Amino acid sequence: MAATLKAGRLPGASSKRRRMNWTPYLFLLLPLALYFVWIIAPTFYTIYLSLTNWNGVDPIPGFVGLQNFERLFTKDRTFSEALLNNVRWLVVFITIPTTLGLGLAMIFNNEMRGGRWYKISFYSPLVMSLPVIGLIWGWVYHPRAGLLNGFLQAIGVADPPGWLGDRDLAIWAVIIAAVWRQVGYVMVLYLAGLKNIDPSFVDAARVDGANRWQLFRHVILPLLAPVTTIIVVISIIDSLRAFDLVSIMTRGAQDTQVLANFMYIEAFNNYRMGYGAAIAVVLFAISLIFIGFYLSRVIRDELEY
Secondary structure (H helix, E strand, O other): OHHHHHHHHHHHHHHHHHHHHOHHHHHHHHHHHHHHHHHHHHHHHHHHHOOEOOOOOOOOOOEOOOHHHHHHHHOOHHHHHHHHHHHHHHHHHHHHHHHHHHHHHHHHOOOOOOHHHHHHHHHHHHHOOHHHHHHHHHHHOOOOOOHHHHHHHHOOOOOOOOOOOOOOOHHHHHHHHHHHHHHHHHHHHHHHHHHOOOHHHHHHHHHOOOOHHHHHHHHHHHHOHHHHHHHHHHHHHHHHOOOHHHHHHOOOOOOOOOHHHHHHHHHHHOOOHHHHHHHHHHHHHHHHHHHHHHHHHHHHHHHHO
16 A cells, blocks of 8 residues: 555656756746847847848838948948057057056055055046046046146146047047056956965975066966956957947047947947948957857866866
8 A cells, every 4th residue: 555655656756856847947038038139139130230221210121231341341441440449459458457457466465554545546447437437537638627738738848739639649548548447457356366376386486496576477477377368358348349438538539439439320320220230240240259269268178177
């Protein structure tokens, strides 16, 4: 009788376990549906729009194939200029904030008087929104009432430049504002990486007679390689999606166009949605290249372990 009851309970218990196995997938349904509606579907719709000449008003977009991309790469000087500015932004973002952030992290990793306040002062720009930073640096660069030109006049420079009005200086002035914000972020990431380094590695190198430079080059820097990879990828993505500072500080004038700003102007100011979508697709493709490189590196490192 007991064996019969036990046998009778087994199918129900097995069925219950099968039903419970679906529970995690049910919880994923809503997030996946939202991700599809807000990310996947708009991405494919943008790719479709990039093959049309839609102006945002006509009910049916006219299909033009690859004409938008052909014009971008062969006829549009503004696109080439915007792409070059993104490359400039990228090179500066990878080098200067990474170097300065690492240097500051090495300094503040040691106990020092007032070290916490120094860290806060360098990190505080990161908590500001980019439009606020754009307004602050717009005042710094103001040709008459700005902080920078006021300082230059105080030390004897009779005719300081108009930083945001000079075609040769404007893009670099905007990039400097972005670097000011990025340095603190890089510093915090490197500080976290330094705190995770096993002190035994440093002690062993010192016992072997390594000086400070050798300790940094052969021990600390290699151990910070994963952090550096993350910083470089984040810097690349941030440089490609640069938009706010250009819009606030110059509105894309004086040869300061970047791809995101150029896309916005073409799509929403000039009502050339198809052409703006083509710029967005190019920007998306460039981002995918760097993201794919990062993911392949992460997967390779995980497989090695």
